Amino acid sequence: MGTRTVTLTARVRDAAGHTASASTSLTVRTPDTLLGWCPPDSTVPEIQTMTSRYAAPPVMRLYTQPGRGIAPWSSGILAEVPADCALHYSFKDWTASSSPAEIRDWLSARPATRRGVVDVLTLDHEPEQQDSGDPTPAQFRQEWRELIAALAEHPRRAEIRLVPVFTEYHARRTASWWSDFGVVSGYPGVDAVGFDIYDTGYERYRTPVERNDFALSQARRVGRPLVVPEWGIKRKPTLNNGTAYDPDG
Numbered sequence: 001m002g003t004r005t006v007t008l009t010a011r012v013r014d015a016a017g018h019t020a021s022a023s024t025s026l027t028v029r030t031p032d033t034l035l036g037w038c039p040p041d042s043t044v045p046e047i048q049t050m051t052s053r054y055a056a057p058p059v060m061r062l063y064t065q066p067g068r069g070i071a072p073w074s075s076g077i078l079a080e081v082p083a084d085c086a087l088h089y090s091f092k093d094w095t096a097s098s099s100p101a102e103i104r105d106w107l108s109a110r111p112a113t114r115r116g117v118v119d120v121l122t123l124d125h126e127p128e129q130q131d132s133g134d135p136t137p138a139q140f141r142q143e144w145r146e147l148i149a150a151l152a153e154h155p156r157r158a159e160i161r162l163v164p165v166f167t168e169y170h171a172r173r174t175a176s177w178w179s180d181f182g183v184v185s186g187y188p189g190v191d192a193v194g195f196d197i198y199d200t201g202y203e204r205y206r207t208p209v210e211r212n213d214f215a216l217s218q219a220r221r222v223g224r225p226l227v228v229p230e231w232g233i234k235r236k237p238t239l240n241n242g243t244a245y246d247p248d249g
Contacts, residue, residue, distance in 0.1 A: 036085075
């Protein structure tokens with residue numbers, strides 16, 4: 001956590017026109033912004049290649065594809081995460097009859113060596129895509145309610161953050177997005193709001209304000225921090241009419 005000093009000044013005027021002022025300084029704690037990486041695909045060889053090239057990442061983003069359940073801590077991709085590296089892990093599979101117990105066991109098995117960092121857990125990331133394995137909006141909302149309830153009383157709940165992750169370009173352009181999916185970000189037990197942000201569908205690069213305004217507004221809407229698990233900008237060498245725009249990147 002970082003800190004900064006803020007000076008607050010108040011001025012008052014009475015009915016007779018007399019004024020008075022007072023100032024005070026406050027130390028404000030601000031959360032650190034962690035920047036990390038996501039290997040092109042969540043496989044052991046690619047994680048090993050990435051860590052050999054970019055050692056000691058503060059954050060690592062990993063996925064389990066539909067049909068592969070919840071990755072164990074003791075083997076496979078999660079075993080490759082350094083003990084002091086925060087993990088953002090997404091999985092797609094959820095069954096009401098078995099998954100609550102599985103996710104509780106998963107958190108119980110979290111290695112004691114990882115207690116110095118807080119991990120992020122996401123169920124059904126980017127549900128708007130409606131690709132294979134994505135739930136319907138109603139299923140998405142129900143699965144998140146079940147996930148939250150499953151971990152609510154877990155003794156190690158403070159070691160993870162529950163964060164739904166949405167598709168920024170889809171959410172921005174879909175009128176029913178909030179009622180379909182976004183409403184989950186306001187559920188009690190959700191710790192932050194996530195958006196994968198890409199320049200999909202834009203002829204020119206967006207400014208930081210244009211890129212982040214929607215995602216920030218949704219985080220403020222529910223009073224929670226914003227997480228950007230994926231951020232991608234495709235190089236745009238020309239405009240749609242062929243005019244040079246960014247020829248050298």
